Each structure stands twice: as C-alpha cells, then as structure tokens.
Amino acid sequence: MSREAAFIQSLRAIARHPAARNLDDDCAVLELGSETLILTHDMMVEGTHYLPTATHGADMADVAWKLVATNLSDLAAKGAQPLGVLVGHMLGTGDDRFAEGLAEVLARYDVPLLGGDTVSGSGPKSHGLTAIGRATHTPVPARSGARPGDAVWVTGTLGRAMLGYEALRNGTAADSSAYRRPVPLLAEGRALAPRVTAMMDVSDGLLLDAFRMAQASGVAIALDSASVPLAAPSRPLDCMTWGDDYELLFTLPPDTSPPVPATRIGIVEPQGFAPLFLDGEPLVNPEGLGYAHNS
Amino acid sequence: MSREAAFIQSLRAIARHPAARNLDDDCAVLELGSETLILTHDMMVEGTHYLPTATHGADMADVAWKLVATNLSDLAAKGAQPLGVLVGHMLGTGDDRFAEGLAEVLARYDVPLLGGDTVSGSGPKSHGLTAIGRATHTPVPARSGARPGDAVWVTGTLGRAMLGYEALRNGTAADSSAYRRPVPLLAEGRALAPRVTAMMDVSDGLLLDAFRMAQASGVAIALDSASVPLAAPSRPLDCMTWGDDYELLFTLPPDTSPPVPATRIGIVEPQGFAPLFLDGEPLVNPEGLGYAHNS
Incomplete structure (x- = not known):
C-alpha cells in the first residue's frame, strides 16, 4: 500500500459521519435543516499540479482558474448550485495574476469569494480551495x-x-x-x-x-x-x-x-x-x- | 503596502458578497434557508507556522491538533456549533502522527471529518483546514x-x-x-x-x-x-x-x-x-x- 493509500485509510477510520461518504466520493454531502450542503476541498502544488513558475513561467491566473474550476466540477457532478469558495494561498511570484484569474473564474460562474487565508512559505507554492454548494436535487447523485x-x-x-x-x-x-x-x-x-x-x-x-x-x-x-x-x-x-x-x-x-x-x-x-x-x-x-x- | 496587504486588497475587490464581510472578520457568515453557516479556512506551513519536522522534530500530531483547534476557535468567536471539517494535507514525514492528532482533536470536540484532499509535494509541507459551523445565535457576533x-x-x-x-x-x-x-x-x-x-x-x-x-x-x-x-x-x-x-x-x-x-x-x-x-x-x-x- 502506498504512503498516500495508507494515510487515506487512516483518515477513513476517522471519517465515520455519513456525510463523509467514507471519503469515497468527490464531495461531502451534509444535511442541514431543509437544505443539503455539498462540500469539497482540493489542493494544487507547484511542480506537482502545475508547471513551476520559475522554470516554465506558468501563468498564475491559469492556476487560480483551474483551482476553482476543478472544485466547481466536483459540485457539478452532484448537481449542486455553488454558494461560494474559500481560498488558501501561499504568496509568491504572480500573485497579481492569481488574483486576476480568481476574479475571472468566479465572475464567469457567478460564485462568491467568501474568505480564506494567505500565508508565506519557502519552496514550492501550494494553494487550497474549498467550494460549498447546495443540492438542487435529492437524493444527491453518487x-x-x-x-x-x-x-x-x-x-x-x-x-x-x-x-x-x-x-x-x-x-x-x-x-x-x-x-x-x-x-x-x-x-x-x-x-x-x-x-x-x-x-x-x-x-x-x-x-x-x-x-x-x-x-x-x-x-x-x-x-x-x-x-x-x-x-x-x-x-x-x-x-x-x-x-x-x-x-x-x-x-x-x-x-x-x-x-x-x-x-x-x-x-x-x-x-x-x-x-x-x-x-x-x-x-x-x-x-x-x-x-x-x-x- | 506589503505584498500580502496588496494581495488581500485585491481579494477584497472580488469578495463583494455580504457573507464575506469584506474579509475583515475571522469567518464568512452565509445565510442558507433557515440556517446561518459559519465558514473559515486557515493554512499552516512548515517553517512558517510550525518548527520544521526534520530539524526540530515537530510532532505532526500537534500540527494536526493546532490546525483544527485554531479554525474551531474562529467558530467559537462566532458562537457557532461545528458541523465538520475538510482537511488538505501534503504527505511527508509523520503522516501517521498527523492522522492520530487529527483523530484526537476531532474526537475531543466531537467534530466530523467530512473530506478533503491529499497531495504530494517537495519542500516545506503545507496543510489547509476548512471548518464549517452553524450559528447558534443571530445576529452572529462580529x-x-x-x-x-x-x-x-x-x-x-x-x-x-x-x-x-x-x-x-x-x-x-x-x-x-x-x-x-x-x-x-x-x-x-x-x-x-x-x-x-x-x-x-x-x-x-x-x-x-x-x-x-x-x-x-x-x-x-x-x-x-x-x-x-x-x-x-x-x-x-x-x-x-x-x-x-x-x-x-x-x-x-x-x-x-x-x-x-x-x-x-x-x-x-x-x-x-x-x-x-x-x-x-x-x-x-x-x-x-x-x-x-x-x-
């Protein structure tokens, strides 16, 4: 079993709430009052998920777009209407382009930026995004x-x-x-x-x-x-x-x-x-x- | 203006939805049906937010605890009841301890792990956490x-x-x-x-x-x-x-x-x-x- 598989296995032992769907699905599905929330979080890491900025000149606007779009795609697969996103961003080269790409993709799909965190770090940059949506149809597709x-x-x-x-x-x-x-x-x-x-x-x-x-x-x-x-x-x-x-x-x-x-x-x-x-x-x-x- | 201040300023221009509270607060506050959602996201980076594992032997169980506890503290300041968390984790040394600390803190505060993402990367590790709660009292303290x-x-x-x-x-x-x-x-x-x-x-x-x-x-x-x-x-x-x-x-x-x-x-x-x-x-x-x- 790979290191990643072993780690996910140990998370499954924690994630016993039915909303977590045993971590087998793309999203969590959480009942709340009369609504059903759809939640997903993905990370992108420089050099792993996108070509490094320094050596390949990756446009950080594209990185921001893809970070949002891939999470919205998870909501799409649930038939969910996006309610908003939270972004975690490590500062570095191209921050202005990152903000521009973020603005573009959120405007394109009419999704509010709700909050997040900005951090400093050395080495390859990483970025996280959480998308929150509401189910438009239940049962939610799985x-x-x-x-x-x-x-x-x-x-x-x-x-x-x-x-x-x-x-x-x-x-x-x-x-x-x-x-x-x-x-x-x-x-x-x-x-x-x-x-x-x-x-x-x-x-x-x-x-x-x-x-x-x-x-x-x-x-x-x-x-x-x-x-x-x-x-x-x-x-x-x-x-x-x-x-x-x-x-x-x-x-x-x-x-x-x-x-x-x-x-x-x-x-x-x-x-x-x-x-x-x-x-x-x-x-x-x-x-x-x-x-x-x-x- | 620092690079971080400039970046946050550009995010504020995007985050016009009232739920974002102009990014001035610790959490987003989002009305949904009869409920009010409280949402927060924080990142922790090795070497910035915790002593490096390699040189200082930071216990990754403590890192997981703090990552969850600091986000739950943001919910506490809103009087919110936690509904769950999503974790973004970069694999590395001490993953087993990270999972143990995560299990401990979530059990201690009775908070479900709902989902997240696991990634590989080189260089300092980073970790993100999104906590979701529901307001127990409105108006929500600000x-x-x-x-x-x-x-x-x-x-x-x-x-x-x-x-x-x-x-x-x-x-x-x-x-x-x-x-x-x-x-x-x-x-x-x-x-x-x-x-x-x-x-x-x-x-x-x-x-x-x-x-x-x-x-x-x-x-x-x-x-x-x-x-x-x-x-x-x-x-x-x-x-x-x-x-x-x-x-x-x-x-x-x-x-x-x-x-x-x-x-x-x-x-x-x-x-x-x-x-x-x-x-x-x-x-x-x-x-x-x-x-x-x-x-």
Whole structure:
C-alpha cells in the first residue's frame, strides 16, 4: 500500500459521519435543516499540479482558474448550485495574476469569494480551495448508484486536456486552454442530477474513474472504446487515461435519454471478476489506468 | 503596502458578497434557508507556522491538533456549533502522527471529518483546514459591534502560548501544551454570543486584535494593562503581543456580567485619534503590536 493509500485509510477510520461518504466520493454531502450542503476541498502544488513558475513561467491566473474550476466540477457532478469558495494561498511570484484569474473564474460562474487565508512559505507554492454548494436535487447523485442494465454515458470529448498540456509543454501554437482553463459543467450536472443513477466528473482519466464508479456501485462497467469521443483518435488509450478533462461520466436507466449532449459509451453489468471491461477485456488493476495520484 | 496587504486588497475587490464581510472578520457568515453557516479556512506551513519536522522534530500530531483547534476557535468567536471539517494535507514525514492528532482533536470536540484532499509535494509541507459551523445565535457576533460605553473583557490568561513555545524551543521541561495544543473555547463562545456586542479570538496578540476590533467597530478601545491576566507578569508587553492564545476578546454593555469566567480589561470609547490606548498611551500603528503575518 502506498504512503498516500495508507494515510487515506487512516483518515477513513476517522471519517465515520455519513456525510463523509467514507471519503469515497468527490464531495461531502451534509444535511442541514431543509437544505443539503455539498462540500469539497482540493489542493494544487507547484511542480506537482502545475508547471513551476520559475522554470516554465506558468501563468498564475491559469492556476487560480483551474483551482476553482476543478472544485466547481466536483459540485457539478452532484448537481449542486455553488454558494461560494474559500481560498488558501501561499504568496509568491504572480500573485497579481492569481488574483486576476480568481476574479475571472468566479465572475464567469457567478460564485462568491467568501474568505480564506494567505500565508508565506519557502519552496514550492501550494494553494487550497474549498467550494460549498447546495443540492438542487435529492437524493444527491453518487458514484455508487450504477445498476446492471444501465447505460454508461459521457459528455464531451476526452483527451482535450492532454493535447492542451502537450501544446503548453512543447511550446507549440496549438490551443492549450482545455488544460489551463477547464470548464466545470454546472448546468449540465444540474440537468442530469434528477435522472442519473450514478455520476462523477472525469478528473483522473475515463478508465480509472469508470473503474472507481464500478467498484463503488458493486457492478461491472463494460466500455466500447470505438464509441468514446476522442480528441486524438490515433491515441485512444492516452485519451482515456490522461485525465483533467472534467467531463461528466454518468449512468442512466436503459431507454432514458440524457437531457444534455452526451455519448453512450458502454453498459453496466452485474459484478463479475473485474470492475471494468474495455472492448471485452477485463481490467482488474487500477494501476496505470489513470492519474491515481490525484485521487 | 506589503505584498500580502496588496494581495488581500485585491481579494477584497472580488469578495463583494455580504457573507464575506469584506474579509475583515475571522469567518464568512452565509445565510442558507433557515440556517446561518459559519465558514473559515486557515493554512499552516512548515517553517512558517510550525518548527520544521526534520530539524526540530515537530510532532505532526500537534500540527494536526493546532490546525483544527485554531479554525474551531474562529467558530467559537462566532458562537457557532461545528458541523465538520475538510482537511488538505501534503504527505511527508509523520503522516501517521498527523492522522492520530487529527483523530484526537476531532474526537475531543466531537467534530466530523467530512473530506478533503491529499497531495504530494517537495519542500516545506503545507496543510489547509476548512471548518464549517452553524450559528447558534443571530445576529452572529462580529468584530465590528463594540459601542462606546461597553466594557472590554477577555477570557483566561495571556502569554501561555508564548511560554509554551519558549519551553519547546529551548528544550526545557516546562509544559508546552498551551502552544502545541490550544483549546478552542466553543462552549464559552456559545454562551457569550447572545450577550456580546463584539467578539473575536485572540490569535495574533491582545493588542493587535483589540486594535482590529476598535478599527472594525469605528471606536477606540482603552486597555488597562494592570488588569490583564498575564502568564509572565514580568513581561507584560510580550504576553500582550505574542498571540496564539486563542482566548476570547469581547465587549459587553456596561453593567452586564459575562456568563463565563473572564476579566474586565478596559472600556470602549468614542473614535478618537487612535484606535487603541494602553494605560492612556495612544497606539496608532498596528505594526509591532502582534503577529500581523497571520492575519
């Protein structure tokens, strides 16, 4: 067991409140009075989650955008309406650009900045963001609701963030915005929430995230790679494992159509000897299926 | 203007929602249905907020305790009941102790762990914590409610964290727990909330925090140093500027007694040429009054 897996295991032993969902989901789901709160927190670290400012000149406005957008994507997967964010920021080069990117993304999605903390530190910078939302539909969609017979759907095209990253890394003229400025699918998530049996965002790669959905639901998911919309059709496995696309992966009862543009990419089957099948081939081990680090 | 002050100023321009309280308060206060949410986020950075693990052998259980306790102290100053926390943790030496300290402090105050994020990084570690609470009394106490004629009160004894830090740094046998394991005054804050005109926790030093309360309230605060309970009576200024004590500083209408043990240390006067007077001497400049960095 990796150091991270061991640590998360010890946190699970603490997080016994049902709102924590055993730390298996993207968000906490907390009942409060007549409302249901949706809470999520993600960190980004220089050199781990973004190219270092000093050596690669990462635009801190993009870092702020992505920090907010990835957390809003977690809310989107719950069909939640964002209520606000709290930001934890380590001061450093590009603070003015960070503030500009923060202002941009919050204005774009009409989300209030509620508070946070600013700290000094040496070494690589880190940044935390907490997003708070309210459920627009209960029961709140979870990863764990997929049922045999359901169809598996995904929004958008996979691999766009990968191509954007490669453009940025290689300094080509190609558009890198899909990597730098992901779009949280808030409206789509809200439209889907009342209909889906399970939903999550594709943050760590389609195969790994589908694997996790199957495990959480106690089913098998069978994907048909030929039907998956790919940004780089010649590199299907890269597109399905790279992650960072923030599309929505969801299951619907058979004969139900999604209320938003999406592609049917597979079916849910009873639990078998593997959680995931790709074109009939069983995938037993999550290692190598995606960006496991960020789980 | 320092880099931090400039950055916070640019955040204030974004944080226009009334729940953010212009980023002048310890917490955001967000109305939601019939409830009022109290939200706060603080970060701790190795080498800035705690002695480095490698060179000083900081016990990561203490770091986890303090990370939670300082955020719960912010909730205490609002009279809030904690609903849960989200933790952002950078992996490193002492993760097992961090998890143990987290379990201890959350069990001690009966607060659920709701979720969070675990990341890898190089260099000094950083940790973020978001605490969510619900108001037990509205209007929620703010820093800004002190009125001329009110009395100024503080719980406990100031300077205990300073003595604890010195014991730890110097490796003496003296008790360092006040520094390592501060106690959030949740019950006291709840008892006080319906009676106070203003309240905050003393995180950055009595003088600096009283200065801020006076500024936020548009009044002057006159403190009588002889009445301030000091852990090191021979070093009154050190005790009143060092911070980290997490006592509650509050104002009450004249002739009102506090419902918890506390000491009357001064009075509120109309706004004059200084926000703060210590034994009649005006203190105009917040620099040097306390631990401004952590604001």
